[in-house]
Amino acid sequence: MARKKVKLAYITDDSARKATFKKRKKGLMKKVSELSTLCDVNACAIIYSPYDSQPEVWPSPQGVQSVLARFNSMPSMDQSKKMFNQDTYLRERIGKVQEQLKNQKKENRKKEIERVMFQSLTGKSLQGLMHMDLKDLDRTIDQHLEQIQSRVKSITEEALKNQSQEQGASVAADHKPDHVIKRLTI
Amino acid sequence: MARKKVKLAYITDDSARKATFKKRKKGLMKKVSELSTLCDVNACAIIYSPYDSQPEVWPSPQGVQSVLARFNSMPSMDQSKKMFNQDTYLRERIGKVQEQLKNQKKENRKKEIERVMFQSLTGKSLQGLMHMDLKDLDRTIDQHLEQIQSRVKSITEEALKNQSQEQGASVAADHKPDHVIKRLTI
DNA sequence: GGATCTATCTATAAATC
DNA sequence: TGATTTATAGATAGATC
Numbered sequence: 001m002a003r004k005k006v007k008l009a010y011i012t013d014d015s016a017r018k019a020t021f022k023k024r025k026k027g028l029m030k031k032v033s034e035l036s037t038l039c040d041v042n043a044c045a046i047i048y049s050p051y052d053s054q055p056e057v058w059p060s061p062q063g064v065q066s067v068l069a070r071f072n073s074m075p076s077m078d079q080s081k082k083m084f085n086q087d088t089y090l091r092e093r094i095g096k097v098q099e100q101l102k103n104q105k106k107e108n109r110k111k112e113i114e115r116v117m118f119q120s121l122t123g124k125s126l127q128g129l130m131h132m133d134l135k136d137l138d139r140t141i142d143q144h145l146e147q148i149q150s151r152v153k154s155i156t157e158e159a160l161k162n163q164s165q166e167q168g169a170s171v172a173a174d175h176k177p178d179h180v181i182k183r184l185t186i
Numbered sequence: 187m188a189r190k191k192v193k194l195a196y197i198t199d200d201s202a203r204k205a206t207f208k209k210r211k212k213g214l215m216k217k218v219s220e221l222s223t224l225c226d227v228n229a230c231a232i233i234y235s236p237y238d239s240q241p242e243v244w245p246s247p248q249g250v251q252s253v254l255a256r257f258n259s260m261p262s263m264d265q266s267k268k269m270f271n272q273d274t275y276l277r278e279r280i281g282k283v284q285e286q287l288k289n290q291k292k293e294n295r296k297k298e299i300e301r302v303m304f305q306s307l308t309g310k311s312l313q314g315l316m317h318m319d320l321k322d323l324d325r326t327i328d329q330h331l332e333q334i335q336s337r338v339k340s341i342t343e344e345a346l347k348n349q350s351q352e353q354g355a356s357v358a359a360d361h362k363p364d365h366v367i368k369r370l371t372i
Numbered sequence: 373g374g375a376t377c378t379a380t381c382t383a384t385a386a387a388t389c
Numbered sequence: 390t391g392a393t394t395t396a397t398a399g400a401t402a403g404a405t406c
Binding site: 003 | 399400401402403404
Binding site for chain 1: 206218225229
């Protein structure tokens with residue numbers, strides 16, 4: 001540009017590089033501004049520098065965002081854009097996680113209902129029981145006692161069968177199934 | 187700029203505007219490129235035009251994305267950026283939802299364990315029971331029968347008390363608590 | 373280190389093909 | 390309409406303070 005033609009390569013001299021950077025950055029921003037004014041086009045420039053913590057942008061941060069929004073909303077510039085553009089990815093991901101959360105909550109409600117039911121039947125929750133009609137309680141307890149009886153019976157039979165198959169092994173004796181059955185079947 | 191000094195305003199003549207746009211766009215991109223090379227800075231430019239469906243970008247779409255990612259990851263340029271930058275927002279949000287999901291799953295595991303326990307005691311799940319030691323079953327059933335007995339007893343007493351307080355109301359009679367107590371207390 | 377100057381290089385407006 | 394030429398405005402490298 002002046003006094004000498006520049007060689008297009010990294011300027012190793014620190015102060016010279018900084019001086020050039022400042023001059024050219026200013027010129028560049030002016031050019032963007034001019035192009036935008038003369039032709040009324042949407043444009044932006046972002047320049048990071050080792051000299052400022054904030055990047056230099058044109059037009060304004062808001063204006064840049066506006067251009068970026070448009071850039072990001074492009075249907076598909078190419079696949080690499082898609083991969084890099086984490087906004088879309090994050091939106092999809094959040095949707096999936098929320099769906100999972102919804103399902104988990106639904107399942108929790110179901111489990112909670114079951115839990116309260118079973119607790120009501122096994123003596124941990126009196127509050128629930130107090131709301132239950134005593135007639136229903138009677139019938140429900142009957143049903144479950146029958147289930148317990150038949151289950152214990154089948155387990156016991158299974159254990160006795162195994163015992164006889166093992167020819168006198170004393171394992172089943174320790175289980176005292178008779179005690180249970182006796183009490184339940186009276 | 188040559189032959190004449192340009193007035194910095196929108197060029198109304200269509201062909202002149204387009205010609206200027208093409209020339210200046212090219213020059214601008216060259217400037218960005220030069221700045222980037224000379225000073226080794228991260229920079230990008232995006233120019234939309236009415237003449238192309240795709241925006242002109244420098245360096246490449248990928249390079250632009252790289253700069254944009256950096257731009258978007260800025261701690262906080264200002265509040266308007268923060269508002270516009272949904273990436274950070276989405277990241278925070280996804281973190282929160284995942285935390286919720288984690289808690290829900292933990293709760294589900296807990297409920298599932300409770301459910302299996304109670305099911306084992308009320309006869310719906312034989313599989314679980316088969317893995318349970320019969321001695322444990324014996325003891326557990328004893329415990330819960332006692333609980334049921336005492337619970338039904340207290341409920342019955344409560345009902346009888348209410349009945350006597352209501353002076354001969356026949357509501358409690360329909361509940362048949364005696365039937366339950368008789369069978370359980372033998 | 374930054375601001376200013378100025379010689380000269382570069383970008384480009386207008387003309388021409 | 391686009392490519393090429395050319396005259397000149399604008400940008401800027403290096404010097405100076």
